[in-house]
Amino acid sequence: xxxxxxxxxxxxxxxxxxxxxxxxxxxxxxxxxxxxxxxxxxxxxxxxxxxxxxxxxxxxxxxxxxxxxxxxxxxxxxxxxxxxxxxxxxxxxxxxxxxxxxxxxxxxxxxxxxxxxxxxxxxxxxxxxxxxxxxxxxxxxxxxxxxxxxxxxxxxxxxxxxxxxxxxxxxxxxxxxxxxxxxxxxxxxxxxxxxxxxxxxxxxxxxxxxxxxxxxxxxxxxxxxxxxxxxxxxxxxxxxxxxxxxxxxxxxxxxxxxxxxxxxxxxxxxxxxxxxxxxxxxxxxxxxxxxxxxxxxxxxxxxxxxxxxxxxxxxxxxxxxxxxxxxxxxxxxxxxxxxxxxxxxxxxxxxxxxxxxxxxxxxxxxxxxxxxxxxxxxxxxxxxxxxxxxxxxxxxxxxxxxxxxxxxxxxxxxxxxxxxxxxxxxxxxxxxxxxxxxxxxxxxxxxxxxxxxxxxxxxxxxxxxxxxxxxxxxxxxxxxxxxxxxxxxxxxxxxxxxxxxxxxxxx
Numbered sequence: 390x391x392x393x394x395x396x397x398x399x400x401x402x403x404x405x406x407x408x409x410x411x412x413x414x415x416x417x418x419x420x421x422x423x424x425x426x427x428x429x430x431x432x433x434x435x436x437x438x439x440x441x442x443x444x445x446x447x448x449x450x451x452x453x454x455x456x457x458x459x460x461x462x463x464x465x466x467x468x469x470x471x472x473x474x475x476x477x478x479x480x481x482x483x484x485x486x487x488x489x490x491x492x493x494x495x496x497x498x499x500x501x502x503x504x505x506x507x508x509x510x511x512x513x514x515x516x517x518x519x520x521x522x523x524x525x526x527x528x529x530x531x532x533x534x535x536x537x538x539x540x541x542x543x544x545x546x547x548x549x550x551x552x553x554x555x556x557x558x559x560x561x562x563x564x565x566x567x568x569x570x571x572x573x574x575x576x577x578x579x580x581x582x583x584x585x586x587x588x589x590x591x592x593x594x595x596x597x598x599x600x601x602x603x604x605x606x607x608x609x610x611x612x613x614x615x616x617x618x619x620x621x622x623x624x625x626x627x628x629x630x631x632x633x634x635x636x637x638x639x640x641x642x643x644x645x646x647x648x649x650x651x652x653x654x655x656x657x658x659x660x661x662x663x664x665x666x667x668x669x670x671x672x673x674x675x676x677x678x679x680x681x682x683x684x685x686x687x688x689x690x691x692x693x694x695x696x697x698x699x700x701x702x703x704x705x706x707x708x709x710x711x712x713x714x715x716x717x718x719x720x721x722x723x724x725x726x727x728x729x730x731x732x733x734x735x736x737x738x739x740x741x742x743x744x745x746x747x748x749x750x751x752x753x754x755x756x757x758x759x760x761x762x763x764x765x766x767x768x769x770x771x772x773x774x775x776x777x778x779x780x781x782x783x784x785x786x787x788x789x790x791x792x793x794x795x796x797x798x799x800x801x802x803x804x805x806x807x808x809x810x811x812x813x814x815x816x817x818x819x820x821x822x823x824x825x826x827x828x829x830x831x832x833x834x835x836x837x838x839x840x841x842x843x844x845x846x847x848x849x850x851x852x853x854x855x856x857x858x859x860x861x862x863x864x865x866x867x868x869x870x871x872x873x874x875x876x877x878x879x880x881x882x883x884x885x886x887x888x889x890x891x892x893x894x895x896x
């Protein structure tokens with residue numbers, strides 16, 4: 390059964406129950422279904438072929454949810470896009486998947502540039518699509534047909550579009566609900582962006598379960614998040630490690646009545662045992678579910694049962710229902726317990742592949758197995774512990790940043806001979822971007838000029854927080870940058886945290 394069919398069943402069961410709360414706007418399941426009907430009716434009138442890719446460039450809102458399911462109702466493929474991205478990145482994704490249309494909020498700051506960068510894409514006003522109401526008519530899709538494409542890289546090279554089928558999404562949603570029991574009595578305050586896999590799974594699981602989702606703007610105002618949790622009698626909250634770090638450092642959970650809170654979920658990066666303990670102390674009535682996954686797995690691969698937090702600290706747990714996890718060496722052979730290798734995953738939640746990129750697909754999919762790129766080991770009880778990442782992606786809060794995206798922008802500056810970026814630890818965000826720059830002979834470039842250039846071309850979370858200059862970049866014999874060596878200052882002329890102005894000079 391598709392997610393849309395499951396939602397239809399839920400609407401029939403509880404049409405008057407609240408589904409989404411967004412500021413003063415409160416939509417019942419019946420209201421949401423009516424908005425889906427309006428959007429799907431207007432989309433169908435455009436006569437786009439089944440399988441047409443339709444971009445969704447919206448902040449979290451009831452309109453986002455309605456348009457997402459409306460695209461499925463007309464047989465389309467949803468392409469969720471980051472509303473904070475620049476036009477070049479957005480257009481790169483739209484052009485890569487040959488999108489037929491883009492659903493966007495009127496007044497989006499990149500809209501004019503997008504019309505130029507992606508001229509073949511029809512622009513549709515989101516609010517106009519969701520206005521009014523109509524009956525939802527849809528044909529149950531083929532389970533193996535693509536349902537959404539979530540991009541995991543930026544404008545450099547070939548972007549990777551993780552292609553998930555209707556079966557992938559349905560299977561993973563039901564697997565999560567098998568270990569995270571949700572019901573119509575539940576209410577979650579959500580700050581996770583729906584255009585990422587984690588937020589996408591939160592949207593589906595809670596609506597399919599008949600729960601209520603309160604859409605908060607972001608973690609910019611952590612006290613406001615706690616106030617919303619108290620006012621709405623929230624039973625759940627989800628976040629990446631930095632979400633919880635910000636909540637504990639910039640607000641006081643003890644100052645709010647949060648006795649209704651019964652579950653917390655965490656994914657999107659490793660949560661330190663220290664932070665996990667702080668979270669449990671701050672929310673003593675709630676069970677903490679530490680989870681692990683990838684976009685290529687429709688979101689989730691493993692979870693740590695809350696009752697094992699004390700005896701399995703630092704573990705990401707065991708495979709979720711319907712998923713098989715093994716740890717292999719570089720030759721594809723399963724390793725013994727307590728030996729580090731790469732996590733391989735198999736299940737009906739594993740992606741179809743990367744959109745229009747068979748070479749990249751072959752590198753990660755082998756005989757039904759997903760090679761995750763994550764290094765880990767199992768203990769004697771079979772619990773998994775992450776030891777590192779083969780991937781070079783920088784995890785900044787809920788965002789995933791390709792170092793090449795930032796490098797491409799900095800390389801445009803006059804006087805830059807070479808540049809490389811990496812992630813460095815940050816207490817609140819997990820990681821932030823550090824850039825190491827090699828200037829051309831006689832070149833002269835200030836830190837302020839680099840940061841100003843990046844701010845004009847990148848969203849704030851991609852702008853380097855630390856900038857250093859070096860004579861050369863550390864490379865292997867084959868010429869590959871050794872990014873882990875960029876994290877210290879031994880090879881640089883000096884470094885500055887551009888957010889504070891603090892200088893870090895060698896020696």
